[in-house]
Amino acid sequence: MKIAIAGAGAMGSRIGLMLHQAGNEVVLIDRWPEHIQAIREKGLIGEFEDQTITAKLPIYSPEEIVEGHTNVDLVIALTKSMQLEAMFKDINAIIGKDTFVFCLLNGLGHEETLSKFVAKQNIIFGTTTWTAGLAGPGHAKLVGTGSIEMENLAPEGKDFTLKVIDIFKQAGLNPIYSDNVRYSIWKKACINGTLNGLCTILDCNIAEFGSMSMARTLIETIIGEFAVVAKAEGIELDQAQAIEAVEATYDVKTQGLHYPSMYQDLIRNHRKTEIDYINGAVWQKGQKYQIQTPYCAFLTQLVHGKEELLNAK
The missing domain is CATH 3.40.50.720 (NAD(P)-binding Rossmann-like Domain)
Incomplete structure (x- = not known):
């Protein structure tokens, strides 16, 4: 081929x-x-x-x-x-x-x-x-x-x-x-939609994020926004499964010491990020369906603000 x-x-x-x-x-x-x-x-x-x-x-x-x-x-x-x-x-x-x-x-x-x-x-x-x-x-x-x-x-x-x-x-x-790859894409987007933006703004690796007392509340809220928008698009996300997938990455023996790709792009290399295609996409789709997604909207704006401060290209 x-x-x-x-x-x-x-x-x-x-x-x-x-x-x-x-x-x-x-x-x-x-x-x-x-x-x-x-x-x-x-x-x-x-x-x-x-x-x-x-x-x-x-x-x-x-x-x-x-x-x-x-x-x-x-x-x-x-x-x-x-x-x-x-x-x-x-x-x-x-x-x-x-x-x-x-x-x-x-x-x-x-x-x-x-x-x-x-x-x-x-x-x-x-x-x-x-x-x-x-x-x-x-x-x-x-x-x-x-x-x-x-x-x-x-x-x-x-x-x-x-x-x-x-x-x-x-x-x-x-x-x-797969007979339902769109579900897998949304589930993976939940992982990226929590760890990428949050680790970038908080300047930490995955394990450090997971150690914070408010980590569970943050990911539950963001995944909740993903789930309600996904439902409007015909995808029934299992929120507990998505939360478990995020928390499984905290282990320092596996992915915990890793800095997500968005962190590497923006903080280390001063490159523009993919936030508009992750949290920003949920925010945009939410507006289309008249669904409020304040955490995704705020995180998208914070990352864009950081891009401006670092003069990301």
Whole structure:
């Protein structure tokens, strides 16, 4: 299968590398010049727990990919949420009528963006528990294992989605076909909607947040707002299950010492965040359904205020 990875950062590098090892034709697309240059000069370095491999994978900027490239079978979307539309505008030339898009982004509201570029029957949505990091340009650190859950947005897309399942199985990516991936996306959004914004504003890691006396009240309130908006969209969230999933991350032996991605983007690197696609999306959807979401609204505004103070780009 000919596969383009739109957003070849840490996770894109991991998935692209594993699909390449399984014999697929993989093209990486990214905007980071140093990352592109390093992979072109030295190959993509994948540092696994038991081995380090180097793969010579083609990588292009979105502007370069349109010149001389035919349509691909599958585009795996792994950009930052706020970069999704710009990426697909730039790579639209390689998306044909039979091209499918598999969206693995965190957050909510991506269906509306992708529907501008491909038919709904050609969209697959999913979530993943795989992790990845970058030690530097062109150097991915790949620790642990995980799985990928996916489901076609429209019934007509199921046959191709099952082909993707087979391809991902051969690559060792542990895919799972879901009958309700939207529930999983909302559940994961609850985790991001509590830990990302709160750890960023409070300047703490996950374990430090979990140790606070008011942590339970904060996550219950925010997840409550997620649940009532999800219900308006036809998703019945199990709030107790979502709270349990958040609190399971506090353990210092697992994720507790981790600083969430939003913290790393804003506090460490002064980059703009994905808050509009997490708490901000709940706030916006709440306005649509005339549902009050004061905690999500306030947290969204606080994060944007911090972006301004840090002159985030």
